[in-house]
Amino acid sequence: METVSSSIPLENFIVLSSMLFSIGVYGVLARRNAVLILMSVELMLNAVSINMVAFAVYTAPSLFVGIIFAIFVITIAAAEVGLALAIVLRVFKNRGTANVDEIDTLKW
Amino acid sequence: MTQVFFYLISAIVIAGALGVVLVRNVVYAALLLIMSLMGVAGIYILLSVEFLALVQILVYGGAVTVLVLFALMLTRTGELKEKLDGEQKPLAAVAALALLGAFLAMIRQTAWPRDLNQLTVVPFTDIGDALFSRWAVPFEIASGVLLVALIGAVVIAMQEEGER
Numbered sequence: 001m002e003t004v005s006s007s008i009p010l011e012n013f014i015v016l017s018s019m020l021f022s023i024g025v026y027g028v029l030a031r032r033n034a035v036l037i038l039m040s041v042e043l044m045l046n047a048v049s050i051n052m053v054a055f056a057v058y059t060a061p062s063l064f065v066g067i068i069f070a071i072f073v074i075t076i077a078a079a080e081v082g083l084a085l086a087i088v089l090r091v092f093k094n095r096g097t098a099n100v101d102e103i104d105t106l107k108w
Numbered sequence: 109m110t111q112v113f114f115y116l117i118s119a120i121v122i123a124g125a126l127g128v129v130l131v132r133n134v135v136y137a138a139l140l141l142i143m144s145l146m147g148v149a150g151i152y153i154l155l156s157v158e159f160l161a162l163v164q165i166l167v168y169g170g171a172v173t174v175l176v177l178f179a180l181m182l183t184r185t186g187e188l189k190e191k192l193d194g195e196q197k198p199l200a201a202v203a204a205l206a207l208l209g210a211f212l213a214m215i216r217q218t219a220w221p222r223d224l225n226q227l228t229v230v231p232f233t234d235i236g237d238a239l240f241s242r243w244a245v246p247f248e249i250a251s252g253v254l255l256v257a258l259i260g261a262v263v264i265a266m267q268e269e270g271e272r
Contacts, residue, residue: 012114013155021207021211027128029203030197031129034183035180036129036134039128039141046148053155058227061230064230074168075251083264086261087264092183
């Protein structure tokens with residue numbers, strides 16, 4: 001593996017990833033449509049992947065831990081989005097809405 | 109030159125992400141999500157991990173966004189002017205900004221090692237070797253998880269007897 005000097009410091013990638021993560025947090029908290037909440041979760045997962053890949057290539061490339069972890073994050077995200085959208089569809093069929101604040105059967 | 113590309117791609121990623129959480133049309137939100145995630149693929153290329161960039165484009169650009177668009181289509185209620193944000197929106201903004209502030213303060217205060225502008229170029233073949241030797245067991249478990257999740261999704265979304 002060769003090492004090259006990069007003109008972008010590691011901090012830039014971490015700042016980008018924390019901004020993306022915060023935007024995702026805002027989306028999860030503010031939106032009420034379940035599909036939009038899932039899209040915000042995808043943003044957060046991507047922010048974490050950027051963070052781990054940046055640390056992997058800049059500080060600890062030996063076992064590719066960060067890169068492998070990012071691959072697993074993408075895999076699990078695909079599984080999660082498929083399953084979650086199936087649940088959203090089922091909820092929509094049963095309750096006629098995909099808004100999380102109208103699905104309040106467990107609230108008392 | 110690389111820096112210009114970095115700031116350009118970062119702007120695409122952040123603008124797309126802001127669009128996803130702020131825009132008032134769900135289909136536009138999904139399309140902006142594609143833009144943001146393709147920007148993330150560009151970030152991976154800047155980090156010299158081309159393999160992840162390709163996977164990102166295949167999985168997010170292809171599979172995930174198609175799923176999301178189908179879910180949006182199938183959960184349309186017909187009300188065009190439906191409110192997409194809850195009443196907790198200002199609180200959510202405060203919480204997200206506080207989180208961002210905490211992150212930025214943490215990044216500022218951390219004493220990074222000095223040689224942090226040395227980037228290791230990881231070749232395709234090395235990632236493949238590592239994935240199928242050192243990380244073979246987690247890889248197989250992940251494929252099992254994917255299979256179970258997809259079968260589960262089919263079972264959950266399937267129409268039961270007596271349903272329209």
